[in-house]
Amino acid sequence: MIKGVVTILWKDLLVEWRSRERLGPMVVFVFLIILVFNFSFALGGSALHEIGAGVLWSAFVFAGLIGLNHTFAAELDNNCLDALMLAPVSHSSLYLAKMLGNLLFLLVVELLSLPFFSLFFNLSPGLYLVPLVAVLTLGAACLASVGTLFAAMSSNSRLREFLLPLLVLPMIYPALIWAVKATAIVFEHSRPSATGALATAAFWPGSLTEPVSFLLVYSIVFTTLALMLFDQVLED
Amino acid sequence: MVAALYAVFLYVPTERQMGLVQRIFYFHVSSAICSLVAFSLVFVASIQYLRRREERWDRLAVASAELGVIFALIVLITGPLWARPIWGVFWRWEPRLTFMLITFLMYVAYLMVRAYAAGSVEQTRRFAAVLGIVAFVNVPLVHFSVNLWSADQQLHPQKVELAPEMVVARYVSLVAVGSLFLFLLKRRMELELASQTLNRIRQKLDDERGDDGP
Numbered sequence: 001m002i003k004g005v006v007t008i009l010w011k012d013l014l015v016e017w018r019s020r021e022r023l024g025p026m027v028v029f030v031f032l033i034i035l036v037f038n039f040s041f042a043l044g045g046s047a048l049h050e051i052g053a054g055v056l057w058s059a060f061v062f063a064g065l066i067g068l069n070h071t072f073a074a075e076l077d078n079n080c081l082d083a084l085m086l087a088p089v090s091h092s093s094l095y096l097a098k099m100l101g102n103l104l105f106l107l108v109v110e111l112l113s114l115p116f117f118s119l120f121f122n123l124s125p126g127l128y129l130v131p132l133v134a135v136l137t138l139g140a141a142c143l144a145s146v147g148t149l150f151a152a153m154s155s156n157s158r159l160r161e162f163l164l165p166l167l168v169l170p171m172i173y174p175a176l177i178w179a180v181k182a183t184a185i186v187f188e189h190s191r192p193s194a195t196g197a198l199a200t201a202a203f204w205p206g207s208l209t210e211p212v213s214f215l216l217v218y219s220i221v222f223t224t225l226a227l228m229l230f231d232q233v234l235e236d
Numbered sequence: 237m238v239a240a241l242y243a244v245f246l247y248v249p250t251e252r253q254m255g256l257v258q259r260i261f262y263f264h265v266s267s268a269i270c271s272l273v274a275f276s277l278v279f280v281a282s283i284q285y286l287r288r289r290e291e292r293w294d295r296l297a298v299a300s301a302e303l304g305v306i307f308a309l310i311v312l313i314t315g316p317l318w319a320r321p322i323w324g325v326f327w328r329w330e331p332r333l334t335f336m337l338i339t340f341l342m343y344v345a346y347l348m349v350r351a352y353a354a355g356s357v358e359q360t361r362r363f364a365a366v367l368g369i370v371a372f373v374n375v376p377l378v379h380f381s382v383n384l385w386s387a388d389q390q391l392h393p394q395k396v397e398l399a400p401e402m403v404v405a406r407y408v409s410l411v412a413v414g415s416l417f418l419f420l421l422k423r424r425m426e427l428e429l430a431s432q433t434l435n436r437i438r439q440k441l442d443d444e445r446g447d448d449g450p
Contacts, residue, residue: 146370149366149370150367153349153363153366153367156353156354156355156359156363157349157352157353157354157355158352158353158354159348159352163348163349163352166344166345166348167345167348167349167367169341170338170341170342170344170345171342171345171370171371171374173338173378173381174338174374174377174378174380174381174382177381177382177385178381181385214380214381218377221373221377222370222373225369225370225373226370229286229366229369229370232286232362232365232366233362233363233366235362
């Protein structure tokens, strides 16, 4: 099972490495969305603590939807999906590989877009980056767990790409609420404290535990559920 | 239904603080209960369909999903109508409103999957069943999240004391709305059965014509 997952994941990474069809457009898209927010709300430097987290996650969710659409749509060319289903790996491993791939892509996009996000929002690097990356990873895991399952469904519908946001968005709202909340908490603690000393509180604020554990629960619940149900989605 | 209308409009005393508008309560609450029951039925029917692959479970799922969406819509329409005079606004991002809205949207997505499917009928049913299960699992998570997200905005009363007549009217309307729900559910399932049969006959005719054709 693990071997199958690794093989498919490796194949997807290799395809991405050679074609660069996903990461590039996604990063540019995040950049553009952040600008959209900037122009629609005339954001200033102090905006970070008010809506920074919301802007960041909106951009990630929209970019994520673009990337998710690619998961199975890319396999439709030359009937690659049929070949994948014939391959001697279980459908669950296929889901897991695709889900991990999406998670990885989302994470790379998030990390690549952080620098210019911090630039626009005047965020200087600091220790808060550690919990921030943890929150970003978990948020991406939530999006990938639900998104991969639905991408398989939407690639088989008349609406194609258009159906995916209709499915994913209402489902992802609870995770979004918590991801934004956690990110806002992290940003709140990103200011260097008055004494200049980096207290452990800045590293991992106590209020962060609740949102983070919710994100963890959400991603585990839906990954498990998707693993159980993925057979039903692929079967012809 | 008539009894409920009688109970709601004539029997029950007008609520002292809120006045006439409060009468909407009887349908508002009953519809909310019905829509949640409907979504639970979708969940059960979806599991059963995936396990047994019997069309009747799929008919139950599609019928209750549609009715759940309609009853949720009734809740979402009567809610603001009632809220405007009482809270002063149509809409607040209050936990229960947010919860109902997100749940409603999830099942709208469910109906979309059914409506715009490209594959075989059987595949559409499987997709719908998967979504019916995933969406229902999400319901408590949504509930939990929005409750903590905007707990400070709690406007729905958490516990209500009702006059005895109101209690009667409440249950009468619950029974009335509930039986309307069951009646519509039954009709919708019959309709689905009829349309399935019709499709099968059409398919057969097409096949036969295809054999004779040039």
